[in-house]
Amino acid sequence: MSPMLGVFATLLLCSLGSGLPLSAKTPLISLDYNWRNVTCSTCKVFFTALDISLQVESNMDLVASVAVKVCETMHLEEPSVCKQVIQLFKQDVIMAWVFSVLRPSEICGLLLGSDCGHWDIGVEWNITLPPVPKPPVQPPVAPATGSPISRVLFLTDIHWDHDYSPGGPITCKEPLCCRKHQSGGHGSAGFWGEYSKCDLPLHTIESLLSHVARSGPYDRVYWTGDIPAHNIWEQTRAEQLNTLGTVTGLIKKYLGPVPVYPAVGNHESAPVNSFPPPSVHGNLSSSWLYQAMAQEWKEWLSPEALDTLSTTGFYTVKIGSGLRLVSLNMNYCSTDNFWLLINFTDPAGQLQWLVNVLQEAENNHEKVHIIGHIPPGLCLKSWSWNYYRIINR
Known part of the structure; x- marks a missing residue:
């Protein structure tokens, strides 16, 4: 929590x-x-x-x-x-x-904690695995000398603070420091950032992207979320969408035609960690966020991927010969997502969907990369266990 x-x-x-x-x-x-x-x-x-x-x-x-x-x-x-x-x-x-x-x-x-009550009511739910024997495990073989090399850029947790202020206090009473109009703190924030209770200014993010662009070329980019800052007490949906559009625009500006495959972080929503299952409709739903993401990222993803992204926040797309990517919405397993109080059992049907995607990939002799924002080991116990069963299969 x-x-x-x-x-x-x-x-x-x-x-x-x-x-x-x-x-x-x-x-x-x-x-x-x-x-x-x-x-x-x-x-x-x-x-x-x-x-x-x-x-x-x-x-x-x-x-x-x-x-x-x-x-x-x-x-x-x-x-x-x-x-x-x-x-x-x-x-x-x-x-x-x-x-x-x-x-x-x-x-x-x-x-x-568990001393006060047993809370993980979904501990006994199980995902249905296909009745197909597991293929023999093949030991990995090192590629031959001179084989093609794929370069992948990984971006995560950018956390752009609109109000970062060089010279601002690096310690303060608020949950986030180094900001405009803060008083009573100590220290002085650097121009590029500060290793403290602070997030990043936009000029640092732009400098980062400019540098990595010169360090390329890259075949693709994996971008696993958390774009907004940690000022979670004052965020609005409009501000979150502005942050999404601004940083997405910078990535397109500096990385150009390189395909980018994003995943949804827990800080993208307002309020933070608020990711209702698709059964929640109207103003409380996350459709405002997922549809905006689909619009911002349409240059990178297939129509089929955009369709599931716009409704559930996860997707799959073929990214090369014999290679498929799956981007999971790990907010559906997060202990911080209070909307999971409604239903712990495979929210949005994501894991059962993953089973079907992986089985089809196996049938087509594809390898699969899975990305997401939250490590599976930090998820709800029942979700983590079922994810392990799927991957181990």
């Missing part, structure tokens, strides 16, 4: 105990102000009440307003961060819980 989502969950927990600010008589959490110090019993009481009360949408604003006051009083974040992050997250987090199939004990296991 992301720190910001943890803060939001803590604030909700604190606010619902009596509907009043905390006092010495209501020690819901310790003086360390850490959301993981919320007691298990308090957590279960809260989510039992939440399950009942939040069926009425007007309760969202009440809980959120109290949460802001608690955040400010307990100095969990700067007041501006408290207000903005709760406003940004409230609808998605609360609606994900309202639609959730989890019981209070399970979601408290998710928030506080």
Whole structure:
């Protein structure tokens, strides 16, 4: 779970105990102000009440307003961060819980750990593998001297901060530093960036792309996401789309005709980590993001790939003779994606789709490269296990 989502969950927990600010008589959490110090019993009481009360949408604003006051009083974040992050997250987090199939004990296991409850309800689900015998494993053979060499450029986690400011404080009270209009911090951010709690200015990203372009040529580029900065308390959909378009434009400018194969990162959405399954429609869905990606990346991908990208955020495309690429949307396995509270079982049918893609590739004697933003070992246990079964097959 992301720190910001943890803060939001803590604030909700604190606010619902009596509907009043905390006092010495209501020690819901310790003086360390850490959301993981919320007691298990308090957590279960809260989510039992939440399950009942939040069926009425007007309760969202009440809980959120109290949460802001608690955040400010307990100095969990700067007041501006408290207000903005709760406003940004409230609808998605609360609606994900309202639609959730989890019981209070399970979601408290998710928030506080397995000692408080068993939360991975999808642990027993299984992907159906094709009834085709596994081909004999062939030991790898080194290529002959003089064989063609393929050069692949790998890009990831660019994290462009629109407000990066050379000379800005490298330590600060906010979750992200080295920015304009920050005061009370220490140190001075460098022109090109800073190895601290900071992201990158656009001129550094442009310099990077200019340099790698001169270091080419490349046969293709794998680009595995996280384009926006870590200022997750103040991001909007419009800003995320602007970031997507700007950085995509720079890659096209400097790398020209080289095909680029992107994957969706967890920071692309607003709010961060918000990737509902396709069963969620309307304004809460991720169609605004996936369709924009399909539009920005249409020069690089086939119509079939763009079709699945625009609806689910994953795709496959043949990238050479005997070689296929699969780009997975790893947000469908992420422990930080609170929308998975609705359904843990193969969200968007991605793994079953992967089985079919790999079987067809095997039938056609193709090798496959799989890319994605989050390592499979960091996913939900049930998802990771099924992914292992698929790859091991």
